[in-house]
Amino acid sequence: MTTRIFTILSLIILCTTGMQEKGVLAEDKEQVILISFDGMRNDLTRKYVKEGKLPNIKKMTDEGSMAKYAKTISPSLTAPSHAAIATGATPLKTSIVSNAWKEPNAALTNKENAFSSELEVDPLWVEARKQGKTTATVAFAGANPTTGKQGDYTIYYGDTWSPSSGETLKFRKASEWKNAPRTYSPLKESYFDIQIKNQKHHTFYVLAVDSTDDEKVNYDQFIVSERKEIHKVSKKTKKGKWGSLTFTIKGNQAAGTWFRFAPKDPRLEEKVNMYRSGVTSGQIDGPEGFRENIRERFGVFPPQDDDRALEKGWISRKEYEEISERFVHWVTDVSLFIKEEYQPDLLMFYAPQIDHQEHLYLLSDPRQPGYTAEKSKKYQKYIEWAYQAADDVVGKTIHAMDKNDTLFIVSDHGMEPAHSTLEPNKILKDHGLLVTDEKGKVLLNKTKAIAIPSGSAAHIYINLESREKGGIVPKGDYQQVRDEIMNVFKDIEVTRNVNGPLISHHLGELWSSIRNEGLSLNAFKESATDLYSHILNLRVHPYEMVKPIPKEGTAIRKDHNIGDILLMAAPGYIMGNGMSETVKPAVELGTHGGNPDREKLKAVFIAMGPEFPEGEQIQPISNLDIAPTIYDILGLETPDFVEGEKIKELTEKR
Structure with a gap:
């Protein structure tokens, strides 16, 4: 007995010492x-x-x-x-x-x-x-x-394997469930399908339970399972609360979704609204056991947001x-x-x-x-x-x-706030530099350049022979085509957007730039310039910067994914992919990509x-x-x- 006690005490001391050393190392590191x-x-x-x-x-x-x-x-x-x-x-x-x-x-x-x-x-x-x-x-x-x-x-x-969904479920009397929990009203059931990208759909069964002994029919708990069987991994959730599912998809990948049931009728005689998030997965790389440790403790990589679900109500x-x-x-x-x-x-x-x-x-x-x-x-x-x-x-x-x-x-x-969208490919098209068929498809054998926008910036790529697949611009014409494109965009002017109470807005911006502690005079100058331009109703050059991008050697070599010309928009403008209008109302309200010296x-x-x-x-x-x-x-x-x-x-x- 004495030997056993001594052994146990020794193990406790060793473990405690190890924990203390780990704590010291963590604190000193x-x-x-x-x-x-x-x-x-x-x-x-x-x-x-x-x-x-x-x-x-x-x-x-x-x-x-x-x-x-x-x-x-x-x-x-x-x-x-x-x-x-x-x-x-x-x-x-x-x-x-x-x-x-x-x-x-x-x-x-x-x-x-x-x-x-x-x-x-x-x-x-x-x-x-x-x-x-x-x-x-x-x-x-x-x-x-x-x-x-x-x-x-x-x-x-990782990937989004299935988009989010808003569904209505019809519940009926449950049958053939194994290990069903205790209920104070007859069990009810429903199901929903999730269509996984490039795979067959997954069916999930839902069991509704009345867990409250209040002499009322009140289904307040929902259990979701891939089979009509309740087991340890079956997901239980209360009405109006979030639940989650993790399941395996092609390639033995773990994917998951979050859901919520919102019944209006506690008796479930009416259809029940269910929201389900997108099915997502994450990439996890590390030493042996790391992936399993993360998934066991935290579940799968969740969806970042769901604008579509909010828009659809x-x-x-x-x-x-x-x-x-x-x-x-x-x-x-x-x-x-x-x-x-x-x-x-x-x-x-x-x-x-x-x-x-x-x-x-x-x-x-x-x-x-x-x-x-x-x-x-x-x-x-x-x-x-x-x-x-x-x-x-x-x-x-x-x-x-x-x-x-x-x-x-x-x-x-x-x-920055965006009020207008520019379409640089519309400009290229109007000047014969980009050609489409009657359905709007770009004809590469007739197109000299294309713009690829992102935010308030766009790279323009010239369709150069021997550099681009199917290129049509001869090497000897490269400089002339690039100069032509740059001059076109430098000459673009649009009517100033004067919607709304702009003078009071600009004065407010001026006051804000003065009041905000720690800011430079840059914000004040920007607001004052905007106010001055508005009062004089000056036309706007929306392509604020039209810059040739330096190349190593000749244009034949394409360096580091860059275009031949970089466009950057003036404040308030975002660049779009369309080819229908020179300028139109912005779709997104916020933008970036422009001159990083601007205060916002x-x-x-x-x-x-x-x-x-x-x-x-x-x-x-x-x-x-x-x-x-x-x-x-x-x-x-x-x-x-x-x-x-x-x-x-x-x-x-x-």
Whole structure:
């Protein structure tokens, strides 16, 4: 007996010692965490902090350092901007030149998606791993494991296997169920099908249960199963509450969906409304057991949002926000679990909700379609909610940090209100540079150039012989064709959009630029210029920048996915793919991609960590400066391709 007691005590001491050592190591280890909030505007962040709406970000600014602003790269788009943050290099080095571009070695009309493309230089999580550090990324743009090995621990967007659905279910008396639970009213059943992309459909059975002994027929619980059998993995949910399903699809992949039943009749004699989210999966790459550990603890990678369901009335605004919050918190919770469990030296993760809400609801300019003061205030609340969701993420992260940890809050770009859509391919078509048939299909054998827009920017690709598949422009004509295209766009003028009470709007913008603490005079100058131009009713050159893109050697060689000409729009304009109108009302209310010097397109940079200045505003930075600063903090060599500089205020005392 004595020997057994001694053995048990020894094991307890060993385990306790091991736990203490792990705790000491975790506390002593210096971890760098970077969170990117897509579309987080510098001016709005400062405004909300000043109004007391972002307490956790306020804590960061009080205990750390905030740059006057962060300038992103050009064009100010999500994929190239994240590539710049991750590498410290511009698009001509990363090859991520837009959110979409012409596919290399393909016909002129073939496009490639930047978010599934490989960076041409190594990002932080790859380079740091090569230099002996442990790295992790969750949902971070550019960290796509299908393009090659990323960090030690990688989680990324997967596929949407089935779109969301709003359905009505008819319940009837249940039969042939095994292991059915106790019920105070006769069991009822229904079913629904999910059609999976390129696969046969999945059928799910629903069992309705009256779980309350209240002498009333009140079906308040729903159980969903792939068979008429209740077992441990059967999903139970109360009426009006969220439930989830995880199931296996082709290739032994795990996919999942979230659902909610909303019966109007507790007796289920009327049809029951059911909303089901899209069926999604995620990519998980890491050492043995990592994928299983994540899925067991957190389930499958959830859908990011569901605009379609909101538009169709399948869900309320509150439910819509719950879907977005689920995604943001899933990414955050998984990231912080990885931080604690796997102890990476570098952890980078991403939240998209600010960008998404600003694209849909940035209704702040009277020239925008559908603008009213009342609607503008309503939509501002939606954007405010998105910033507060980001603040919650910051709060969770700060709570999970140890004393030696460093936290960076960054954004890839800001966001501007859009009132008008430009169609650059309409301009090319009108000047005989792009030719279509009667159905609008581009005739490649007659087309000299095509524009591929993204946000407020577009690359124009010349259909050059020997470079493009089916190219028709001779090498000797290249310069002449490029000059012709540039002159066409430089000469385009449109009538100024003067809808709404613009003078009061511009005066309000002027006052806001004066009142917002910490902002430069740039915003004041922009507003004053707009007001002056409005009063004189000057015509607008909507293509604010028409820039030839330098080539290495001759035009025969196509470098880094870039076009031959880069177009960038003036404030208020977004670029579309159509060919019907020179300018028309904007479809999206928020846009980016234009000149990154504009105030509303400036990004955020906040840092908190050991030996960083506390409560100080540091000088403006470039997003290219983030990577070299992190290399310095991690004690690593900075690669030669990095074009940014270390942020001196954060590194000189280390």
